[in-house]
Amino acid sequence: MMKKCDVIIIGAGVVGNAIARELSRYEVSIAVLEKELDVAMGASSRNSGVLHSGIHYKPGTLRARLSVQGNAMMKDLCSDLKIKIEYIGKLTVAQDEDGIETLHSLKEQGEANNVPGLEILDQEQMQQIQPGVGGIKALYSPSTGIICPYGLSIALAENAAANGVEFYLGHGVTNISKNSREFVVNTAQGEEFEAPVLINSAGLFSDRVCEMLGIDEYRIYPCRGEYLVLDKRLKGTLSTLVYPAPRKGGAGLGIHLTNTVDGNILIGPSSEYVDEPDDFASTSEIMTQLKKEGHELLPELSTTDFIRSFSGLRAKQNPPEVGGYKDFIIESRDDFPGFINLVGIESPGLTSAPAIGLMAKEMVGRFVDLKDKDRFVSERPGSVGFFHELPEEKKADLVAKNPDYGEVICRCEQITKKEILDAIQNPLRNSTINGIKYRSRAMMGRCQGGFCLPRIVEILKQEFGYKPEDYLLQSKGSPLFSGRVR
Amino acid sequence: MRECKMTEKELICVICPNGCELKALIEEGSQTVVRKISGALCEKGPAWAEQELINPMRTIASSIIVDGGDYPLVSVRTDAAIPLKSISNVMKAIKSIKVKAPVKVGDVLIREPAGTSCNIIATRHVNEVFDDSGI
Amino acid sequence: MQNIKHDLVVIGGGPAGLAAAISARRNGCRDVLLIERAKTYGGILNQCIHDGFGLHRFGETLTGPEYAQLYIDEFKAQRLEAMLGTIVLSMDSGRNLYVSSRNGFKKIEAGAVILSMGCRERTAGAISLPGTRPAGIYTAGAAQNFINLQNIMVGKQAVIMGSGDIGLIMARRMTLEGAKVESVFEILPYASGLPRNIQQCLNDYDIPLHLSTSVINLHGKERLTGVTVAEVNEGLMPVPGTERYVPCDTLLLSVGLIPENELSRGANVVMESRTGGAQVDDTLMTSLPGVFSCGNVLHVHDLVDHVSEEAELAGRFAVEYLDGGIQPRESYIQIEPGEGVRYVLPQKVSGARDFTLSLRVAAPSRNQSVWVKDSEKKLARKKMLRLHPAEMVRIKVKANKLGSAKRLCVSVK
Structure with a gap:
């Protein structure tokens, strides 16, 4: 079967789905190709579910701009999509003088990124927000929130589908070629898709999609983060997120406790480079470490409170020996006109997704005519919550x-x-x-x-x-x- | 001349919670003969051990497929102990038949399977349903 | 919303709930309501189609469904009232329950409550099993449900982790149904199932049992392809160099049971960390007046016969409470586990009546005695030829021996 459309999106993670949903406002035909049998089976469902405020990213970067913009868009989006969202705020806590210095520079950076409401709090103010919290000073970011990450990804896809986007699940891409006008994409099911615009939102596999087109300048280094999920018995123990002040050169934000919108608490994530982009195993070494840190961070924790472990993978662009972060790659390729390439969308990808959708839409608009749909339905049926x-x-x-x-x-x-x-x-x-x-x-x-x-x-x-x-x-x-x- | 071999076997008695650790001296030839059993605190132990060593007896439980019932299977058991070595043949008999609902606890579903002297009886009620949805 | 009242509400229609309700009726309670989640009575006994139940109570060995049926028949003969297919969603400390079923969402005010919700199995997540998360990993009880109630086979080549009785029973069941059971791995140096089950479920079918050995990794991204096992040291940590790979498509977990006390916790019942159940007195009353607990939700039993017996006591005392015969006291005699004892209950007694202590020892031993003492004064003793953590010990104590005791200690010597 050969299917012609205006836009092909490879990868139905939160980014692909946000782009699909954004484009579904317009009179364009869209096919989303996903190798798994469901959306959000990679990094999109396997993370802390935190909406970041944007204090951690260098001003002027895509990560800074898109996370602040995405965070601000999320409230209305979630109300349309019937998704739980809670802006519970975050305390980034300093344990010593060096840490305090880090807090001040984070605050400055956040303000340069237009993060709203940042404050440095003393111990007394910290206790009012989160009784019993350790540390000597904290940076409070009220716009930090929590959301159900797979819930958001699924809702974006469902709403996109309701607005005419076609999702092809279980369609792993095996080959991509470009003829004079169109991209031709083959899938493992033996089907062929053709479109003038091709979007690579394949996440952990985005480098492989690039390779299929002969673009070899990108490589993804999967960096695994393991988590433990705690029993809901401990619901309500945390009223806000508490993170340690970041260490320099770290690959993540450090092990911390995160409440989820559904009432569990997560401990994690760890940070360890692995070879395979789908190696979601948990390891006994890290689970032991997480338990130890969990007991320190949460004295009420009992050994019977651990109900599940899981791990996610960060799509890192730097090899392990370099570490740290690189900015997102979001580009409209001159060498392959119509190819919109997204690589290395790791944290804060979830937060940025709605803003990435807007940015990708602008890029798509240069290749196809984006005429408003008469009947775009922005709301997903149903009600919020269970x-x-x-x-x-x-x-x-x-x-x-x-x-x-x-x-x-x-x-x-x-x-x-x-x-x-x-x-x-x-x-x-x-x-x-x-x-x-x-x-x-x-x-x-x-x-x-x-x-x-x-x-x-x-x-x-x-x-x-x-x-x-x-x-x-x-x-x-x-x-x-x-x-x-x- | 008769060829025989004396061996010692250890067993934990399962008659009562005391769980005596028994030692049995057995002579294995054309027939197994138990020569001596030690370690038992009561007289039931040696009798049990002798049976266990010569011809262990078991009751077994399994299921038989039911047509038109509120369960797809009816659980069953042997109504008396059978020799351990007949279990696989009894299982074959259990696997080979199908019964129709309703079935009541205690119903005899197979008589003397595989030449044993036990019956296979139902251990649950399976009521008849008129909307059988598959399996 | 419908609002109804009952003198006694029994939560759970398994062996404990059935026995408690029947006992309450026999002791004169006219208004008993039993609430059961499933559409049938009997709870987990329905899927326990193997025999070995009822030896103590009925002098014969029955299968789970048969044992349950005896109580179901009696429950019906007594014309007791039940709501099947109904779940209790919450309970408060004033014995107000919110229940839900296809017939509606209701509030029930209960004069007294018997908690008999049973227990659940520990999962791969609960024991933080490392590795991937493929299909083919089941708790032994879930596998038992599929095989015995739904006619669905869970796999062809199985490894069993943990030597609890359910795991042993499932090893035999899988084998009789044509699957290959590779091995049973037990992390402790001794088996936790009954000797009878080791013999009749494993030895009879040449299934090896490896002690001091545990599953330390799972393999397979889609369906399980194998597990890595290793011997463990005294601290239960894997010994490097002893790892080996065992191919299998199924892993059954039989690694312990946890009393299911979320309702109790929601009502702020005081819990006991050693048992995972409520703290109770010699009437099986919890810290909440009029709320009683029995069966596996109180502590995990090894024999259903003891569950029924305990539940009958709970039923009797709940009726006494409703009749005004039991009041919470200002002070109790505390009972504590001493040397060699993992837990003992009841945790406190009034001293007004004789009582039976239920306890588990910490390690297997032979030719020891269980002692109940008031500091150095010996109140009761039970000689045991064989003690095993998997087997509950019960010991009777006479009220007239208590004297002015404030605190009793139960130990093994």
């Missing part, structure tokens, strides 16, 4: 209207059958178990699916006719079962 977060009276009303709300399938997260059914019948038509998990939060609690996975399997069997071989965890090669017993 059933269990509603007040009791509201729950009673919903159950009375739809009994599927009354049946709780995931007991740990109190996720209802209605929410599971919605996740199964998702607009992107992902049909994997992890797809249900990321959309509904079922299986994300302390039993990790021990109780609810069997019930979800039953629902898929009884209401959607699944056979044992139809259940996939995440990819085609990840069957859950080997067959029937009898």
Whole structure:
């Protein structure tokens, strides 16, 4: 099959989806090609979920400009997309005089980047914001926030799809060529796509996409960050984010605690270069280290509070021996007119995504005519948050209207059958178990699916006719079962 | 002349929670003969050990596929202990049949499978449903 | 929202809840409501199709579903009331419950509550298992559900981590159903399952059990392809040089059970870190007046017979409470685990009645005695030929022996 369109986007992470959603405002046909069976399967779902204020980036860089702009755009975007967002602020804490100096230079840098509301706080002021916090001074950035990273990526894609963008999941790109006018992209499914504009938002694989076009000046060095997820028992222990003042030359912002919008706390991330762009393993050395630091940062922590580990990969442009950060590459290539290339979008990529969408749109506009769509729908249907977060009276009303709300399938997260059914019948038509998990939060609690996975399997069997071989965890090669017993 | 070999085997008695550590001296020839059992605190131990060494007996539990029931399988067990060595043949019999709902606890589903003297009985109720959705 | 009242609400319809409700009725409570999440009674017993249940109570060895059925039949014969397919979402310290089902979202005010929610399995995340996160990693109980209740086979070549009874039972089950079980790996120097299960589930089928050995890495990006195992030292840390790779497509975890007390915590019931359950007195009443706890939500049992017995006590005392016969006291006799004892409960007793202590020892031993002492004064002793952490010990103490004791210590010597 050959498919012609105006824009091809390679990679359905948060950046690709933000670009797709931005372009879906206009009368252009867009195909998003994604090698995984779902969106946001790489770095976009595997991070701290923090909206950065923009204090850490050198003025004049894309990272500085796009993160501040993206942060400011996020509130309205989340309200349109029905995504939870909380501007809970951040304390960057100094332990000594050197640290205080760092705080002042961060404040100066942040102000040059137009970060709003920065203040240096003394111990007493720090305690008012986060009782019990250590350190002698802190830089407070009120615009730092938290968000569900895969929730945002999925919502962007769903809204883009509702506005006509076509998502081709499970379509890994195998070859790219350029004829006189168009890019021709082949996928592992044997399909061919043609468009005058090609956008590379392949994240950890963006260097490989460049190589397919013969551009060999970029290389991604995956740098792994491991996390531990804590039981919701500790919800409310942190009212703001607390980070140590950064060390010079570090590859990350240091191990810290991050609350999530869903009530868990994350410990991490570590920082370790690995060879493969999909090596999401956890290691015992780092988990031990994270636990140790976790106990120091959070004295209430008990050994039974660890419910899960995961890791993400940063798309670093510098090799391990150099370390540190390079600015994002966001370029419209003169050697390949119509090729818009995004490389090395690591932190603050999540925060910057909406602004990257705008920037990419400007670039696309030089190659195709961007005529406003009459009927762009900016809002995603539904409501913000989960059933269990509603007040009791509201729950009673919903159950009375739809009994599927009354049946709780995931007991740990109190996720209802209605929410599971919605996740199964998702607009992107992902049909994997992890797809249900990321959309509904079922299986994300302390039993990790021990109780609810069997019930979800039953629902898929009884209401959607699944056979044992139809259940996939995440990819085609990840069957859950080997067959029937009898 | 009779060829035989004396060996010592250790067993933990499973008759009661005391869990006596038994030692058995056995003569293995054309027939296994238990010569001596030590370490038992009661008389049940040696009897159990002798049986266990000569012809261990087991009850086994499994499932049989059900048509038209509210469960796809009915759980079953042998209603008496059977020789350990017959288990694989009994399993073959269990795997080869299909029953129709309803099934009640205690229903005999297979009589004397694989030449044993036990029956395979249902260990749960499986009610009949008229909307069978698959498996 | 509908608002209803009941004298006694029993949360959970597994073996503990069923026995507690039946006992409450037999002790004269006319208004008992049992609330169960699933659409059927019996809880986890439904999937435990192996035999070995009921030896203590009924003198015969039954399968899980059969054991449950005896209680279900009695529950129905007593015309007890239940809400099936109903979950208790929250409880407050005043015994107000919010429950949800397809029939509606309701508030229930309970005169007394019996907590009998059972336990859950420890997961790969809970034990921070390193490696990738492919398909094919299941807790033994989840695998048991798929195989025994849903007719779904979880894999063809399995490794079992942990030698708890569920893991051993599943090793046999997988083998009988045609899978190859490579090995069972136990991190401790002794097996945590019953000797009977080691013999009948592993030895009978030539499945090796490796002690002091643990799974230290998982391999495979999509479906599990194998695990790395290593011997561990006394500190349970892997010994370098002993690593080996075991190919498998399935890993079953049988690495412990955790009482499921989120409802109890939500109501601010005082918890005990050693058991993971509530602190209770000799009536099984928690720190909240009128709230009782029994079964695996109180502490993890090895025999369902003991669960039923404990639940019957909870049912009886809940009725006494409703009749005004039990009041929280100003002071209790505290009971503490001493040398060689991992936990003991109840954690405190009134001294008004005889009571039975339930305890677990810290390490296996032979020919020892369990002592209950008031400083140096010996109040009770139980001689044990064999003590094992996997096997709960129960010891009776007479009220008339207590004298003016303030604090009892239970130890092994």
